[in-house]
Amino acid sequence: MRSLKDFNQDLIRFLDASPTPFHAVTSMSKQLDAAGFTEVKETDTWVLQPGQGYYVCRNGSSIIAWRQPAVDAAVNLGWRLIGAHTDSPCLKVKPTPELHRQGYFQLGVEVYGGVLLNPWFDRDLSLAGRVSYRTDAGRMASVLIDFETAIATLPSLAIHLDRDANASRAINAQTYLPVVMGQTDEKPDFRALLKQYLEEQGVEQVETVLDYELCFYDTQGAAMVGLKQEFLASARLDNLLSCFIGLQALLDGGEAATGQVLVCNDHEEVGSLSAAGAQGPMLSQWLERILPDVDQRNRSLSRSMLISADNAHGVHPNFSDKHDGNHGPLLNAGPVIKINANQRYASNSETSALFRHLAEQVEVPVQSFVVRTDMACGSTIGPITAAELGVKTLDIGVPQFGMHSIRELAGSRDAHGLYKVLQQFLQTDQV
Incomplete structure (x- = not known):
């Protein structure tokens, strides 16, 4: 497991190298290549070997990367999926x-x-x-x-x-x-x-x-700021931060009996309805190729779980009245479970409980976010993917300031903390 300093240095390099979703997917592909993953093309016939890592891209702006399990393991243990999006306003x-x-x-x-x-x-x-x-x-x-x-x-x-x-x-x-x-x-x-x-x-x-x-x-690059370098300032933290965290968790997670998957879709910021978006068929078509048998695929999905990682609104000290008093996430106080009774987030008590359990194992604190009852709530790829696949889902995120600004701000410790929890998630047999 990489140190906090090394992790953040790699994160800054990734953010600076990824001004568009196309560049982000290219940057991720290079890291996957260096780690021994093999690219497969949608136009080709896939011959996949258990234990090997693969990735596939669509439109140059969306990517699915995974470690291939044995068929029996995929059916009986399911998939551990991490979802994020490559686009930013x-x-x-x-x-x-x-x-x-x-x-x-x-x-x-x-x-x-x-x-x-x-x-x-x-x-x-x-x-x-x-x-x-x-x-x-x-x-x-x-x-x-x-x-x-x-x-x-x-x-x-x-x-x-x-x-x-x-x-x-x-x-x-x-x-x-x-x-x-x-x-x-x-x-x-x-x-x-x-x-x-x-x-x-x-x-x-x-x-x-x-x-x-x-x-x-x-053109201003990502940087650590604050008297004690408490913060990370950069463009496109929403949501390249989650793409990077998910990728590092996959690369450093090691082998497991379960299927380990990272899916990073384009077009989330405009509704996800595209061939490469989460409301399109990319993930379901990928799964159909991995498990062509309908019965096996449905049994596998029933034992699977998706963690949708997309940044959360940290409570701003100048605008604290914009938050519910009991649900104002603090920067550098841990990843945030995002909850909404109207299913704008896909978290439920079981998926939230599992995340809290995994976080305790690696000593990472967890926060929760619920939007004020008198305010509208945003959404993520979580509910979309849950509805498309029927997979149990959790919505989480790193707290940040300035969401959708040209320069956003996050805590310098939170991304590394979420990375540790997602590593545990990819290894767990409890879903």
Whole structure:
């Protein structure tokens, strides 16, 4: 089991290397490769060996990784699944984004997910994602790109021109958010600029850029902050933090008779309804390939459990009235069991009890979160996956501040604590 310091250093490297879901899945794939896992393609016939590790990707933005159990073990002991999501709220470049106003080159953006918009202003922004192009030979290809350096910004309007800004400025997503890329005398062609960039990066035979999925991100890297380095500050903690924790638990969990699975889906922030999302068929289709026999598959699921890991709202010292007085999770006080009577979270008394039992075994404290009764509750992939598969489920998360901001904050000890509990979960025969 890795030390807290080593764990957090690896976490920071992962966060910085993963500005988009595509990059996150690539980063996870590299770690799986290094650990001896084998990638299998959805287009191929799978020949799987018990005891071996495998992974499969869809759309380049969702991934399932697992250790293959023997069929009898899968049926009689079930699966231990950890679920998370790879996407985060952000600003995505529109298909025809070019704007030329007052001599400035700007790109129009769409808001992806429930973005906290104010913190996006006055940041050093870069651009990353996937670009699809046609080669000189007339074939289609795709490549991941990351400009890495600051190439854009979103300047605030000076308070002198809006004296009521601190009291009542509302952000119009259409008119306030076009990102400033630079100054020019002519309206640029964004696809032509991407073609030039690809060629400068050594991508050969690019005839024309056909399309792209690109999002802006803050170039400020992840860092430990606080007088005693109590906090981890970064973009995309929701929910790359859980992806990393689940991956490390799988990699360091060792062999077990039960099936060990990590599934990280894209598109959770916009409802999960996609081919690569949790409300799509990816996980069920994977399970059908692993256990084609319907009776065996259903028996296996009845002995299985999913832990849906997605960050929780820590109680903010300036806004403590936004929490139920008995359910305000503190940073660095342990992972949080998320509970909702209306099934916005999938936890129940049995799955919560098992988590508490496992946490006690590794001496990790546990907290609970229930939203105020007079407030609406968010949700996760937990209820979606539970409904799709019929598998018992627990919703948990690391507490954080600033959820859906361009820069979020979590406790520097909580991720490591959850990692220890999830290792125990992957080994347990009690479900």
